[in-house]
Amino acid sequence: MTLLQHLTPLREALDRLEGANPFDVRFDAVLSPTEGVLHGRPVLLLGTNNYLGLTFDGDCVAAASSSLAGEGTGTTGSRIANGTYGGHHHLEAKLAGFLGRRQAMVFSTGYQANLGMLSSLVGPGDHIVIDADSHASIYDGVRLSPASVTRFRHNDPGDLARRLSRLPSTGNTLIVVEGIYSMLGDRAPLAEIAAIKREHGAHLLVDEAHSLGVLGEHGRGLAEEAGVEAEVDFVVGTFSKSLGAVGGFCASDVDGFELLRLACRPYMFTASLPPSVIASVARALDRLTMEPALRARLADNARRLHAALTAAGFELGADPTPILSIRVPDAGTAIAFWNRLVERGIYINLALPPATPRGLCLLRSSVSAAHEPAQLDAAARVVAEVGAEVGLLGRPRRAVSG
Amino acid sequence: MSNESVASRVVRLVTERVPRAEAVTGSAVIRDLGLDSVAVMDLVMAVEDEFDLVFPLDRLGEVETVDDLARVVSGILEQRTAAT
Numbered sequence: 001m002t003l004l005q006h007l008t009p010l011r012e013a014l015d016r017l018e019g020a021n022p023f024d025v026r027f028d029a030v031l032s033p034t035e036g037v038l039h040g041r042p043v044l045l046l047g048t049n050n051y052l053g054l055t056f057d058g059d060c061v062a063a064a065s066s067s068l069a070g071e072g073t074g075t076t077g078s079r080i081a082n083g084t085y086g087g088h089h090h091l092e093a094k095l096a097g098f099l100g101r102r103q104a105m106v107f108s109t110g111y112q113a114n115l116g117m118l119s120s121l122v123g124p125g126d127h128i129v130i131d132a133d134s135h136a137s138i139y140d141g142v143r144l145s146p147a148s149v150t151r152f153r154h155n156d157p158g159d160l161a162r163r164l165s166r167l168p169s170t171g172n173t174l175i176v177v178e179g180i181y182s183m184l185g186d187r188a189p190l191a192e193i194a195a196i197k198r199e200h201g202a203h204l205l206v207d208e209a210h211s212l213g214v215l216g217e218h219g220r221g222l223a224e225e226a227g228v229e230a231e232v233d234f235v236v237g238t239f240s241k242s243l244g245a246v247g248g249f250c251a252s253d254v255d256g257f258e259l260l261r262l263a264c265r266p267y268m269f270t271a272s273l274p275p276s277v278i279a280s281v282a283r284a285l286d287r288l289t290m291e292p293a294l295r296a297r298l299a300d301n302a303r304r305l306h307a308a309l310t311a312a313g314f315e316l317g318a319d320p321t322p323i324l325s326i327r328v329p330d331a332g333t334a335i336a337f338w339n340r341l342v343e344r345g346i347y348i349n350l351a352l353p354p355a356t357p358r359g360l361c362l363l364r365s366s367v368s369a370a371h372e373p374a375q376l377d378a379a380a381r382v383v384a385e386v387g388a389e390v391g392l393l394g395r396p397r398r399a400v401s402g
Numbered sequence: 403m404s405n406e407s408v409a410s411r412v413v414r415l416v417t418e419r420v421p422r423a424e425a426v427t428g429s430a431v432i433r434d435l436g437l438d439s440v441a442v443m444d445l446v447m448a449v450e451d452e453f454d455l456v457f458p459l460d461r462l463g464e465v466e467t468v469d470d471l472a473r474v475v476s477g478i479l480e481q482r483t484a485a486t
Binding site for chain 2: 359
């Protein structure tokens with residue numbers, strides 16, 4: 001057997017793709033939070049998770065530039081060696097304050113935040129119960145945990161309660177859910193889940209990767225929106241979506257949290273974030289905190305695109321979050337749809353099984369506060385026309401706005 | 403509890419999830435039946451419901467064939483009986 005032979009099915013699947021490879025997109029240029037150049041053509045960016053549109057924010061860029069010149073390009077070391085600068089410590093305090101928690105830890109990516117927390121929070125004889133539609137970082141994190149791991153049906157509090165009741169009475173139990181699920185954009189029923197958590201004496205970790213800065217009056221995420229922050233023991237999140245950079249964090253009030261810094265391998269055995277990234281994230285957190293108008297604009301844009309695509313006849317989830325996914329019956333149609341959209345100047349994400357729940361083929365768009373209403377209206381018209389071309393819709397109807 | 407054996411109940415659960423119409427035998431390799439990694443984990447959830455037990459995901463490492471799955475289920479049931 002030759003090396004990589006186990007990946008033959010993947011090679012065969014790639015060989016069956018027609019047109020550009022949707023998983024090898026190389027932008028010629030990214031010009032703004034909403035505009036780029038792909039294959040020599042200008043494209044509207046409608047699949048970048050850039051929810052608040054802060055990647056080109058003047059203050060964030062200036063903070064990063066100043067840090068870059070003053071502190072250098074990288075720390076070249078781990079958080080527990082030479083990789084913690086004043087900025088890392090300051091950002092942790094700032095995040096903890098924003099989320100109303102006593103402590104926070106910053107990781108080099110959001111993926112590592114889940115890997116780190118899920119591998120270290122519970123021990124042998126404990127239990128982790130995760131939503132079946134969890135992100136890959138949650139699945140990979142629990143694989144590193146010595147606890148027993150089981151899944152409950154997506155967003156089904158009754159199923160969660162049933163599975164919790166089957167667990168042995170010994171050991172701690174950690175429930176893991178997400179604020180907004182990345183593929184379909186649906187929220188967790190967090191109030192019900194929090195009540196079940198309380199009833200069973202479990203702990204609750206909520207990954208607010210797609211909901212931080214998006215939901216809640218102050219942008220603290222789904223837990224704030226649902227009014228259950230006191231029931232959430234661990235808030236995990238990322239800097240690579242609403243905060244426009246890269247990195248991840250966990251915030252908590254749990255006693256002994258600081259010990260995790262010496263137990264959490266994905267925190268310890270990797271280089272820390274460059275100080276320029278820390279500086280831009282700290283500034284982006286200020287923008288998120290001080291400008292609720294960004295969040296309001298994002299919500300308006302999400303409702304606008306949701307209404308236009310629904311009116312055009314697409315099947316979307318009922319919940320207009322910034323993630324709007326069109327369900328396509330088969331991979332071939334989804335790939336043709338995606339390629340044609342790129343040709344027509346729209347970049348969105350193609351998501352295929354097994355990266356999607358329940359074998360769904362999805363064209364996943366994510367809206368930004370930086371989108372102009374006219375950009376979204378034009379995009380909805382093109383998506384409807386291409387949807388008709390690939391046989392997904394009947395005759396294109398006029399997309400409505402507002 | 404039904405009189406149906408653990409093995410035949412597991413075969414039934416696998417059969418319900420196999421995309422191709424074919425007879426599932428105990429010696430069948432589960433991944434060769436067209437179930438991807440998510441489908442296999444969904445099968446585990448169905449097994450948990452069928453037998454009212456907890457099947458930790460790390461025990462999937464012991465499972466290649468349908469018989470292997472039935473063997474792990476029987477082991478969990480026996481452990482539970484011994485503990486009560």
